[in-house]
Amino acid sequence: MTTATGHKVALAFEDGVTQFITVPPGQTVADASYRARINIPLDCRDGACGTCKAFCESGTYDGGDYIDEALTEEEADAGFCLPCQMQPESDLVLRISGTADMAKSSIGQFTATLEKLHWYADNTAGLTLAVDDREKLHYLPGQYMNVKVPGTDEERSYSFSSGPGAEKLTFLVRTAPDGVMTTYLKERAAEGDRLVLEGPIGSFFLRDVKRPVLMLAGGTGIAPQLAMLEKLSASGEAPAFPIHLAYGATWDKDLVEVEALERYAASIEGFTFDTIVADAESEHPKKGYVTQHLLAEHLNDGDVDVYLCGPPAMVDAVRKYFAAEGITPTNFYYERFAVGVPHEHAVHPGQAA
Template sequence: MTANTGHSVALSFEDGVTRFISVTPGQTVADASYRARINIPLDCRDGACGTCKAFCESGSYDGGDYIEEALTEDEADAGYCLPCQMTPESDLVLRISGTAEMAKSGVGRFTATIEQLHWYADNTAGLTLSVEDREQLAYLPGQYMNVLVPGTDQQRSYSFSSGPDAEQLTFLIRTAPDGAMTTYLKERAAVGDTLVLEGPKGSFFLREVKRPVLMLAGGTGIAPQLAMLEKIAQAAAGGAVPAHPIHLAYGATWDKDLIEVEALERYAAAIPGFTFSTIVADAESQHPRKGYVTQHLLPEHLNDGDVDVYLCGPPAMVDAVRRYFAGEGIEPANFYYERFAVGAVPAPALAGAGAA
């Protein structure tokens, strides 16, 4: 948003729900939240109690006036803030204490139409959707939506592979034998079908690039990374070139599981300092890099631990990467991760994504 119209603030709650508000110039985040009927924790409104204390994940702001008992100097230096006093100087992402339900703010519900169903392989589909009231669906790159499976009482969670400003939404779906969504996609789905989506949700999303970034993806775990790269590419096109290098290591079990490589090549051309490598685990593959992603990481990718890591993959991959870092004696500055299981409803993203 421009300086005349204010800034967009994403409120990220403990249950993984994210709500967006618009804050006008000079307005506090708390006042804007209440105008949007989102009741974030609040008591004194004077910067004296600390009840509304939040953590700023991204963006800049004027912290306003408050007393030491409400927010210490060390807390302020670490990124904590008081929404009742702070006024944004840019778009912000705030981590709010409490759940969206406590704030009396429900999950968004949207109606979408299938525009395209594309099969990369027999086990991987790409879904393109148009959404009613698209301008009302704001999300952070890396987040996901719950998709209700037509004809069932079940839902599945899929990360956006499209950037937040895309007119149409795209998702990558790994199918599973006898899975509810698999059965629908392979037997009944057709262009023009209506789907119901709920969200956005998830605490796995792109933060400000303040140091080198290492992205790790397994299979369709490339989806949220694509959304992040799209956001970075848009910023770079507008002159906001990343100040630090970004590397993506993308692993798959079989050659057919490597998808959207052409998109990665476009991002490599559009984002200064972005590089990527693809790795296939199948020993019979003719791919030049075989094995696991951790076998192809270089010292410059790890930067002696001064690196922000974004990892999205199956549970075994997440566990293996954590063991790798421990074995190398490396503790990343920030380690954001999300596990996914094929054919199952994943646990809330907050339980599987965060700084470790």
């Protein structure tokens, strides 16, 4: 995301809304955000009060000058920073205190054309969208968009399965009986349809790889993991630590985009994956649940970053599995979804206590 005029900085707010700004060389993050009319918390502007204190999720920067009362050495070592003083040395992701509404920054709205509707099975569809003003839509791999269902007042939320650099956006949709999006896709959808999207939203996104990574996905929960892997593949750099994905599904037909995973296994050094099917009648090589196929090397005695996306039952089962094994991952980011309901009913990602 780096440009010739500066570095891209993602400002991730507490309500899941993310805004992107470009910080020119020699300018602080706070100055650039205010020029973009995003009012992040700020008071003294000279590193004395700590009002703007944020947490850097990824990237490198010059922290600038400040007093210990505003930011202690321990906080700085942990990744906290002061946007009023810091200058990016790479693209950054900052966790900002407060909501986007408090910062007087609204969620973005975009219009897109449905270019392709692909059915993997009778219960799983893939959407390919061409977004107007694509260059204005920036997102982090793992985030989602709210998609308004044509012909209704309803909207549904879907994670990007395409990486941030993709020209066309892709999404995976798990259908539901009598669901409004299902009805649209099966009865009315046609190539050329115009759709309205809002976002990007969500705190479930890929951080810098600073230790081994374990990705867990269930069903269409593979979508955000695909976006993360595309980001890693597109970087052209080998991750500093191994990455393993365990992808589970109820039925054979529920496993989608396995060929894409094979391509990523070939292009991302240190990336491996397993697919697991729960159906006892399946002839799939690995059967049961994802937790039954995790090895000690995947857990790394807890020094691991876990990214989990799947239905509520899967998320709860994984949490219980970690507790039973006495494993507390260094970071545990998760997102659970329910089929056919608005995203606000979902639990947003968190970190293991």
